[in-house]
Amino acid sequence: MSNLWHYPYGIIDELTAAEMAYMTGQSPIQPIFSVSQYGETVLPGVNRKLFDNQPSSRLFEQEYPNLFDTENHLQVIVGLDSGLLANYVLEHPLPAGSRYLFVELDEVLALLNIDIPTSLASKVEVLSLTDLKIRVEQDPLPVYFTKKATRVIKSQGAKYAHLAEYVTLCSQVEKLVEQQTFKHSIGLTQKLFIRRQLENLPDNILPAKLLSNTFEGKDCVILAGGPSLDEHLPWIMANQQKLVIIAVSRISRQLLTHGLTPDILVSVDPQEVSFDVSKEMLRLPKDVLFVNCNHVEPRLLANWHGNSLYMGNRFPWEIAEEHGNIETQGPTVTNAALHLAVKMGFSRILLSGTDLCYASSGVTHAKGSYEAAVGANMVVIGEWVDTYQGTKAETSVQMIYALEALEEEARSLPDHQHIFNLAPQAAKARGISHLPTSEIVLTDTLNNKRDLLKLLASGMDEEQRLKACVDAISALKQSEHHLSEMTLLCDEALKYNGALKKTLKSSGHSESYHQSLVARIDGIEKRLNEKFGRMTYFIKFFGYAEFTQFLTTTDSSEWRQKDMYVMTDSYYQAFKTSCIGLKTLLGEALAHLELRKAEYTKGTEVSVLMRGWEKHREYGRARLWLNTHPEMEHLHQEALETMEAALNSMIDAKPELAKRIDKLNGMLVHVERKLLLLKNAGNQVGLAQMVTILRGKAPADNEAERLFRLGECFLFELKGNAQSALNALLQLQESQLTEREYKEMASLGLKVKQPDISRLALSKLIEYSDEYYPLYASVLKLTGQYQNAAETYLEYLNKYPGDVVTWIKFGQFMVEAGERDMAISAFHQAEQADPGNAVAKHYLSELYHQ
Incomplete structure (x- = not known):
């Protein structure tokens, strides 16, 4: 091959279209096996x-x-x-x-x-x-x-x-x-929601409907936990006497830090983490009104030292329309707070911290929150929404649902009520306008707002609360009795269905016997629906998880008689299991109600109360009990001080959420995935945010620096600046480079007509995969290293003799080099791998006629 490089056609200075497409990412895979x-x-x-x-x-x-x-x-x-x-x-x-x-x-x-x-x-x-x-x-x-x-x-x-x-x-x-x-x-x-609702029965006494239409024509502001809250706090504090301030419980920590006391506090979540992020509310003044969903985390409600009102039904099986209480609207506490404000009649409802998207810096929550401690979001792969200021912002799937609920609330507003968002960077919601604080004129001074709220929510003395507990105990005991009857009916149905299954194995039973068993089961179902209609309906709601086992992935056309009996078994077993499960929860709720009844009953042993409060982690009940029994303080001072210390310890303890956030802080393991997703989506805004975040971490972390430069590269590529994209990667040390960077460098080197950079990158890439060999050979040829190019082609084709495309490329190379015999051999190899290949046939015909 000594005369290989005497080209009759000159030097080739371009890669094939297929190679360029692959190198620039337009074609993700080479058709090589x-x-x-x-x-x-x-x-x-x-x-x-x-x-x-x-x-x-x-x-x-x-x-x-x-x-x-x-x-x-x-x-x-x-x-x-x-x-x-x-x-x-x-x-x-x-x-x-x-x-x-x-x-x-x-x-x-x-x-x-x-x-x-x-x-x-x-x-x-x-x-x-x-x-x-x-x-x-x-x-x-x-x-x-x-x-x-x-x-x-x-x-x-x-x-x-x-x-x-x-x-x-x-x-x-x-x-x-x-x-x-x-x-x-x-x-x-x-089940969790219902468990919480039953746990809260002792303290869900007064309904939130007492607040309906009490502030018509007035203004309020709802404080949520989004990043924009920080910007609005000074204005809110300056105007707090002209606004009713409704805050979500999770920002209590920040409110205490700023010395801002809300008028109403709202909480809805049943999960324990809700207590972790909201427990500082227990240190707010007692003249704050707590409005909670009926299924709120019980420790927040039981330990609260002020007045409270509940949203939703008191008993889980009640029908909402019968009591007309203000319902909880989801999926977030902000949605619930907004619905409450609408029902209270405010003419202007201002939203602060209701961003429903991340800040441009990637921050997800206001300063002082546990979430803010983790810093900017680098790993969550979110959705992108429009903001009021005309930009795009990232958000989570959960916040998308909250945004849709916000829009639904706005659609149903009467004409005299309006909702405004104070933050231009908030996710844009249909029916809600942006209103900057500079354009808001507040005229009414609401000096008596706390007094009015106290008057509305303090209509129960200890004797009335005792009666509410007694009535609840009576209602639960009646429900327990109904559940016991329903369980026995399910047992009967299962017995008759078992007899039906036996008829499949025996031919000695008459059709009338079979029909009598079916009729008995039908009768049981009718009795369940007629005698226990409401509870039957509720059991299917409560036991949804069990009843889904009744569902089948088998097509109905394939059902056999045996399958029908199995499904009937599953149905009544789910019914029975759900009845037993609910009855267990009622027993626990009854014990809790008895504890509260004992609190309101004179002469109860304090030691009995102490044990109950400790069991339920209701240490704040001791303080409440002393408020109505001050004469007992000197007799039980040490024990009561112990309870107070336990309450403070519970509030001060670092929550699990904070521990998980500490663990997440600085993790970079999923960042590259997010960068690739943003690049593939053409999202320059998202990449710019990631680059800004990573730039701050790069000086102290080699991996963060690699990801910062990779993000920079992607961003410049989307902007069409290939040279700057390449320069970003060239800032990295060789030890930091991975296949991802080498592939980008190989592609960018060709774009900016610096093929030597592409050649060096491909010399590294062939260590990762053989698929890069044909590309490496092409770039070697492009940079004048013809002998190495030919050897690289042959080394690859020796391992992959079935790669028709590369045989043809090598054959073309040999034609250009004037090596007729080697070109013919290459095209024959292509034809052997793909009989009838038109390109190979064409070249062979031309070469044989020379």
Whole structure:
């Protein structure tokens, strides 16, 4: 090959269109296959050399040990691993009622042919993302989402994401599954809400409807926990006598720091974390009115030392319309506070801290909150919304739902009421305008607002509270009795259904006997509905999780008589289990009511109260009890001081949320994924925010510096400035560079006509994957290293003799070099790998006629 470099056609100075598309990210994968020593065909662009040293089945056994363990489950698998993972699933017995959906990139699907046997077509499907979005709405998939019986699994190709497009695909699939699960399984969380509502019965005494239309024509401001709260606090403090201040409980810590006392405090969440973020409210003055949802975290309500009103129904099985109380509107406490303000009749409702999106700096909450301690959001993959100032801002899925609820509230407003958001950077909500504080004129002075609230909410003395407890105890005992009767009826139905199942195994029973059993079961169902109608309806709501087991993923056309009996069993077993579960909660609620009854009863032993307060972590009850029994203080001073110390200790303890946030602080493990998603979405605003955040962390952390430069590179690329993008990466030390940076450098070097940079980057990339060899050879040729280019082509083709495209490229190279015999050999190899290849035939015809 000594005369190889005497070109009759001059030096080639361009890569092929396909190579340029791949190098610049317009085509995510090279159509190159390799065969492992185990005879398995692999796409190196997807799986690199993962299957070179062990068969795929052995690796999959290690990586997915529980893939076939769970019945009636939906497994959504992102990626096919060159088809090997699909084959692995198809070769195994699949658990009853389970389905496996593979979701793959369109470009990879075009290269693969997965043959699914007809017998498994309803169990295993291979889909594009577009197909998946349609499929999840079709039966029986919604049943899996309802039961929360789903799992998203990453293939090895998606896990390592050598193709950056897998990052986006995984994110989109996870988000789709999350949305469908939220949509279909919302009823599964009801038990916690009902448990809390029953726990709060002793203290949910007065309804919030006492506040209805009490402030018509007045102005109020709702303080929530978004970043904009910090900007508005000075104006609010200066005008606090002209506004009714309604604050969400989670900002109590910040309010105490600033010395701002709200008039009304609102809390709704039943989870324990709600106490963690709101417990400083117990140090606010007692003339603040606490308006709580009926299912609020019980320690906030039981330990509160001022007046309180509850929203919603007092008893879980009550019908809201019968009592006309102000309902809790979700999904956030801010939505509930807004609904309360509307019902109170305010003409102007101002929103502060209701951003429902992250600040441009990435900060998610106002200063002083536990969430603010973690710093800017770098890992949450959110949605993007419009703000009042015309920019885009990132937000979470939960805040999207809150925004929709906010818009729904605004749509139903009467004409004389208006809602305004004080923050221009807040997410824009239809029906709610932005109003800067500089344009607000406040005229009314509300000096008596606290007195009015106190008057409305303090209508119960100790004797009346005692009666409320006694009445609640009576109501719960009656419900307990009804549940016992309903449980016995379920047992009867299960007995008759058991007899029906036996008729399937025996031919000695008459049709009339069979029909009599069916009639008895029908009679039980009728009795449950007629005698216990309201409680029967409520049991199905309470036991939603149990009743979903009655649902099946089997098509109704395939039901057999045996299946019908199994479903009847499941139905009455769910009924019975739910009755027993609710009865247990009623027993706990009764014990709690008895404790409160003892508080309001003269002559109760203080030691009995102490034990009860400690059990429920209601240490603040001691202070309340002393308020009505001051003569007892000197007799039990030490014990009462112990309770006060326990309350302070509980408030001061560092909550689990803060500990988790500390752990998250500074974590960079998911940042690259977010950068890739923002780049793939063309989101310059998001990338600019990430670059700003990472710039601050870069000086102290090598990984943060790498991610900062990578983010800078992506941002410059989206702006069309390839040279600046390349310069950003060239700031990094070689030890910091990964495949991601090398690939960007290879592409950018070509764009800015610095092929030597591309050559150096590709010399590193071939250490990651053989797929880069043809590109490396092309760039070697482009930079005049013709001998190395030819050797690189041949080294690659020796390993991948079936790569038709590269044989043709090498043949063209030989034609240009004047090496006729080697060119003919290359085109013959291409034709052998792909018989009838038109390009190879054309070149061979030309060469043989020379």
